Amino acid sequence: MIKIFLIGILLFLGAPLFTIIGAFALLGFSSIDTPSVAIIAELYRLASQPVLVAIPLFTFAGYMIAESNAPKRILNFTQALLGWLPGGLAIVVLSVCAVFTAFTGGSGITIIALGGLVYPILISEKYDEKFSLGLITTSGSLGLLFPPSLPIIIYGIVSEVSIDKLFLAGIVPGVLLIVALSSYSIYKGVGEKVEKHKFSFKKLFTATREIIWELPLPILILAGIYSGWVTAMEAASITAVYVFIVEVFIYKDLNFKTDLPRITKESMVLVGAILMILGAAMGLTSYLIDAEVPQKLFEIVSQYVTSKWLFLIVLNIFLIIVGMMMDIYSALIVVVPLIIPIAKQYNIDPIHLGIIFLTNLEIGYLTPPVGLNLFLSSFRFKKPITQVTIATFPFIIILLVVLVIITYIPEISIGILDFVGLN
Amino acid sequence: MKLLASIDLILEKIISWLLYLFVAILVLISFSQIILRNFFDSSITWGDVFLRHLVLWIAFLGAAIAAKIGRHIKIDITHRLLPKKFGKIILIFTLLFASYICYELMLASNDFVFTIIDPKEILFLQIPTQSFIIIIPIGYGIILFRFLLNAIFLSNEIYNNNWEVEENIN
Numbered sequence: 001m002i003k004i005f006l007i008g009i010l011l012f013l014g015a016p017l018f019t020i021i022g023a024f025a026l027l028g029f030s031s032i033d034t035p036s037v038a039i040i041a042e043l044y045r046l047a048s049q050p051v052l053v054a055i056p057l058f059t060f061a062g063y064m065i066a067e068s069n070a071p072k073r074i075l076n077f078t079q080a081l082l083g084w085l086p087g088g089l090a091i092v093v094l095s096v097c098a099v100f101t102a103f104t105g106g107s108g109i110t111i112i113a114l115g116g117l118v119y120p121i122l123i124s125e126k127y128d129e130k131f132s133l134g135l136i137t138t139s140g141s142l143g144l145l146f147p148p149s150l151p152i153i154i155y156g157i158v159s160e161v162s163i164d165k166l167f168l169a170g171i172v173p174g175v176l177l178i179v180a181l182s183s184y185s186i187y188k189g190v191g192e193k194v195e196k197h198k199f200s201f202k203k204l205f206t207a208t209r210e211i212i213w214e215l216p217l218p219i220l221i222l223a224g225i226y227s228g229w230v231t232a233m234e235a236a237s238i239t240a241v242y243v244f245i246v247e248v249f250i251y252k253d254l255n256f257k258t259d260l261p262r263i264t265k266e267s268m269v270l271v272g273a274i275l276m277i278l279g280a281a282m283g284l285t286s287y288l289i290d291a292e293v294p295q296k297l298f299e300i301v302s303q304y305v306t307s308k309w310l311f312l313i314v315l316n317i318f319l320i321i322v323g324m325m326m327d328i329y330s331a332l333i334v335v336v337p338l339i340i341p342i343a344k345q346y347n348i349d350p351i352h353l354g355i356i357f358l359t360n361l362e363i364g365y366l367t368p369p370v371g372l373n374l375f376l377s378s379f380r381f382k383k384p385i386t387q388v389t390i391a392t393f394p395f396i397i398i399l400l401v402v403l404v405i406i407t408y409i410p411e412i413s414i415g416i417l418d419f420v421g422l423n
Numbered sequence: 424m425k426l427l428a429s430i431d432l433i434l435e436k437i438i439s440w441l442l443y444l445f446v447a448i449l450v451l452i453s454f455s456q457i458i459l460r461n462f463f464d465s466s467i468t469w470g471d472v473f474l475r476h477l478v479l480w481i482a483f484l485g486a487a488i489a490a491k492i493g494r495h496i497k498i499d500i501t502h503r504l505l506p507k508k509f510g511k512i513i514l515i516f517t518l519l520f521a522s523y524i525c526y527e528l529m530l531a532s533n534d535f536v537f538t539i540i541d542p543k544e545i546l547f548l549q550i551p552t553q554s555f556i557i558i559i560p561i562g563y564g565i566i567l568f569r570f571l572l573n574a575i576f577l578s579n580e581i582y583n584n585n586w587e588v589e590e591n592i593n
Contacts, residue, residue, distance in 0.1 A: 010516075010517060010520050013516065013517055014497045022527070022528055037531050037532075037538070037539060040532040044535070047479055052475050052478050056478055230457065240453075264443055268442050276482065279482075330498075
């Protein structure tokens with residue numbers, strides 16, 4: 001017991017998470033007299049998962065996109081396409097950040113890479129400072145529900161649910177989040193009399209010509225996966241090759257000798273960090289299931305939580321707290337294996353559960369007092385945390401409303417699977 | 424101290440070059456598989472198994488770099504909330520704990536590679552499975568080494584009365 005307590009303290013003192021999970025796994029297996037080699041045997045099971053290969057490939061591609069001038073091109077294009085709407089620029093910010101986060105996995109990189117680009121434009125077009133700050137902070141984690149987002153892939157691996165189905169299920173809820181936030185932006189845009197732009201074919205044409213090489217990419221991925229022509233892993237490989245050719249040889253944004261080694265290293269550090277946690281968690285999870293922990297948890301939970309609806313409320317609150325305290329990858333890897341067996345008892349579809357998970361974690365990024373995006377924004381725009389928190393508040397409320405809708409109407413997520421006949 | 428630092432520098436170079444090489448192979452072979460499958464109706468039979476084991480290598484190499492620059496994922500609430508003065512001492516403490524766990528995991532994976540896996544087990548093309556998964560104990564070993572090294576460097580800095588935590592090792 002004292003050991004568990006000590007490890008718990010070390011967790012909050014900031015010991016690397018994979019060592020904390022490893023410590024619990026070692027402790028667990030030794031308590032049932034199983035040699036610790038079992039942990040490694042579980043870790044090695046990872047090497048039998050075909051989708052494992054997609055993780056480094058998508059991460060590599062995402063980092064290349066982030067380091068190139070693609071963010072600027074996406075911004076110009078979206079601005080030419082949607083900028084004429086009332087509150088158009090805000091909608092542009094939301095869409096651009098969502099696309100960007102889908103490709104980069106949303107570890108806060110969106111706020112750092114795109115925030116600095118769009119914040120001055122928002123201010124110069126007379127958007128309220130508070131609104132702009134809240135908008136960017138919120139946008140930083142938007143888009144996690146869209147393919148090829150890494151968190152979806154991780155959820156798929158941990159929950160053993162088909163990634164292709166998850167990619168499909170995320171679309172409508174993801175769009176719903178953006179539409180809800182856009183509506184608020186339009187309302188704000190009309191109310192505050194921000195500058196309006198006229199739609200210009202010429203501008204759209206120039207911006208399209210600029211982005212012509214990157215534009216097919218999302219379509220390629222979506223069409224490829226949804227038509228069943230390629231698997232998620234193959235889509236990852238195609239994306240990596242395509243992005244490499246486009247950014248290095250066509251746009252020449254990235255230099256093969258100077259930029260590529262750095263990008264490779266940076267992206268594989270993230271891959272290593274995620275997979276270390278995943279590896280250790282495979283061990284811990286197998287112990288927890290051996291020890292029937294999910295079953296025992298369910299027995300406790302079911303005493304108080306008598307209906308599916310109540311369970312979903314409790315789950316949502318729990319997940320927002322988790323999302324606030326942990327980064328999204330660890331949260332998924334550690335919490336999902338415990339929740340899935342319980343959710344099954346309440347008849348919750350694991351695909352729907354995944355969408356609930358990801359939406360919650362998206363909101364967790366913004367939740368005071370320690371949500372990551374609040375800190376990133378405060379750091380990036382040199383504003384006090386309290387100011388960022390207050391600015392983000394209306395956006396959190398909107399996201400929470402959408403979360404409730406997504407949670408209680410599973411058809412929003414899984415309806416599309418029936419529609420295309422995948423279920 | 425200097426010797427340790429220069430060993431680590433050489434290690435860093437080797438790891439980096441292996442990473443570049445492996446990522447290139449990963450991209451090339453995975454892409455060739457798609458081309459072969461869709462246009463020539465064939466494939467490299469050992470390709471997929473090889474790629475998954477390659478990812479294992481990439482993961483441990485990436486994690487070894489992460490260990491050096493303090494980029495392993497952690498809950499950093501305390502870093503956001505506690506006064507900075509305690510930073511270095513807490514850091515040394517957590518690094519020592521992390522080193523110990525890596526040591527245990529290294530022993531466990533050593534057992535796994537050399538007692539659980541049959542030395543005669545072939546992964547593909549006459550290559551024994553052992554020679555692929557040897558990266559697990561080696562990987563934990565390198566991470567252990569680097570955690571310890573960071574702890575030593577940090578202690579040395581405290582000894583020299585430098586208490587400020589730098590951003591790159593956090």
